Amino acid sequence: MQDLIEFFEKETNKKINIFKYNNEKISSNQNLVTFNNTTYIVEFLKNNILTHVNGYCYLFNQQNLDFDSLKDILNNLYEDIQIYKHNNYVLLISDNILDINCTTPIIIESETYSKTHIIYLDKITSIDELDFKSNLVNELINIIIKDNISKFITLNDLIIYRLAHITSNDKQLSSLIKFDTIKNMDENLLTTGINFIENGLNISKTSNVLFLHRNTLTYRLEKIKEQLNLDLKNFKDAFIFYLSVKSFFNITNNNL
Structure with missing residues (x-):
C-alpha cells in the first residue's frame, strides 16, 4: 500500500490517501484504481488535509518532530501502512493491529534521538472519531509526557488520565x-x-x-x-x- 501511495505521489506531485472501494459514491477529488485485483479509491488531499480514515490508528508524538525521518523508520518497521502529518503528530494507519508496544518508543528513540510517545487510538472509521480522539490526546499530552510512567499509551490510559x-x-x-x-x-x-x-x-x-x-x-x-x-x-x-x-x-x- 505504501509503495502505491509513493508511486502516485511521485507521479502527481500531490499528497494522496488510498483506501478500499466499497461501492460508495466518490467525490471530484477521488478516482478509482485497481491494484492486485482490488479496487481502491485514490483521494487527492486538499491542502494535505485527511478526509477519510478506516483502520487502526497510532499517533506518534516527538518534541522535535522530523516527519521524514520518522516516516522512513516506520516504513522500515511495518508493511502496508499509511503515514500522515496530523496536527503536531505523525499518524499511522493500518488495516491490522501492529506489533507496537512499550518497547517501540525505545527503538524509535535510538534512531531519532528524540523522546517519543505513542498513543494507540484503536480502530477508527471516521474523521469525526479521529478528531475527537486526537483532540483528547492534545488536551492530555503534557500530562502524559510529565507522568513519565509509560511511553506507549492506550485508550484505557487516556480514560484514566482524563479522570x-x-x-x-x-x-x-x-x-x-x-x-x-x-x-x-x-x-x-x-x-x-x-x-x-x-x-x-x-x-x-x-x-x-x-x-x-x-x-x-x-x-x-x-x-x-x-x-x-x-x-x-x-x-x-x-x-x-x-x-x-x-x-x-x-x-x-x-x-x-
Missing part, C-alpha cells in the same frame, strides 16, 4: 482525597503502588519489574496501607489509590 485531570480540577472531588497525606509520603511508596497496580496486583511480577525483593515490596504496600488506609490488594482501594496519586501528580506537574 485524573477532572478529579484534580474539581474542588469538591479533590477535597475527598487525602492530598496532604500523599504530599508528605515518600515518592518511592507512591511509584511502587502505581507499579503494583499496573502489574496486575501481582507481587512477583512487580518485584521483577522494580528489581525489588518481595519482602521490600510487601513492606512498602503495608506502609501505604498504614498511611492512607488503602489495601492495594483490594480492587476498590487500589482504584482509589491509583486515581488519587495520578490526580496528585497532575496537580504537581501543573505547578512546575
Whole structure:
C-alpha cells in the first residue's frame, strides 16, 4: 500500500490517501484504481488535509518532530501502512493491529534521538472519531509526557488520565482525597503502588519489574496501607489509590 501511495505521489506531485472501494459514491477529488485485483479509491488531499480514515490508528508524538525521518523508520518497521502529518503528530494507519508496544518508543528513540510517545487510538472509521480522539490526546499530552510512567499509551490510559485531570480540577472531588497525606509520603511508596497496580496486583511480577525483593515490596504496600488506609490488594482501594496519586501528580506537574 505504501509503495502505491509513493508511486502516485511521485507521479502527481500531490499528497494522496488510498483506501478500499466499497461501492460508495466518490467525490471530484477521488478516482478509482485497481491494484492486485482490488479496487481502491485514490483521494487527492486538499491542502494535505485527511478526509477519510478506516483502520487502526497510532499517533506518534516527538518534541522535535522530523516527519521524514520518522516516516522512513516506520516504513522500515511495518508493511502496508499509511503515514500522515496530523496536527503536531505523525499518524499511522493500518488495516491490522501492529506489533507496537512499550518497547517501540525505545527503538524509535535510538534512531531519532528524540523522546517519543505513542498513543494507540484503536480502530477508527471516521474523521469525526479521529478528531475527537486526537483532540483528547492534545488536551492530555503534557500530562502524559510529565507522568513519565509509560511511553506507549492506550485508550484505557487516556480514560484514566482524563479522570485524573477532572478529579484534580474539581474542588469538591479533590477535597475527598487525602492530598496532604500523599504530599508528605515518600515518592518511592507512591511509584511502587502505581507499579503494583499496573502489574496486575501481582507481587512477583512487580518485584521483577522494580528489581525489588518481595519482602521490600510487601513492606512498602503495608506502609501505604498504614498511611492512607488503602489495601492495594483490594480492587476498590487500589482504584482509589491509583486515581488519587495520578490526580496528585497532575496537580504537581501543573505547578512546575
